[in-house]
Amino acid sequence: MIFGTHPVRIHSAVQMGKTGVDEQFSLLLDYGVGRSASLHGAIRLSMTNEAYIYGTEGMIHVPSFLNARTASLQVEGAEKEVFADDRTSIGYAFEAQEVGECLLRGDKESSHISLEESWILWAY
Numbered sequence: 001m002i003f004g005t006h007p008v009r010i011h012s013a014v015q016m017g018k019t020g021v022d023e024q025f026s027l028l029l030d031y032g033v034g035r036s037a038s039l040h041g042a043i044r045l046s047m048t049n050e051a052y053i054y055g056t057e058g059m060i061h062v063p064s065f066l067n068a069r070t071a072s073l074q075v076e077g078a079e080k081e082v083f084a085d086d087r088t089s090i091g092y093a094f095e096a097q098e099v100g101e102c103l104l105r106g107d108k109e110s111s112h113i114s115l116e117e118s119w120i121l122w123a124y
Contacts, residue, residue, distance in 0.1 A: 003035055005031060010028070011030070026038070058073065059074050098110050
């Protein structure tokens with residue numbers, strides 16, 4: 001989503017458990033021209049649930065990524081900005097609400113996320 005394209009190469013490593021479940025993984029997504037993303041996850045390790053997005057001018061930090069309530073933006077030379085969302089939700093409540101509002105308005109596409117972007121997210 002950040003780079004607006006699919007990776008050109010994917011490198012991965014996985015540890016399969018006795019039951020056939022992937023218990024630990026690492027991914028390196030290469031988007032070319034010095035752009036990359038790394039992802040790591042495990043059900044058998046005590047890992048942090050955080051996301052960091054680094055750029056040439058600063059970084060974004062999302063603590064508690066899978067259930068994020070805050071995010072911070074740190075641009076070099078500027079004071080850190082913190083963004084908070086105090087809404088409460090269970091599961092896909094926000095997505096369902098948006099679909100309902102689009103249907104009531106007669107919209108075939110959300111103004112928050114395009115059909116193309118939804119498809120790209122779903123395809124992964």
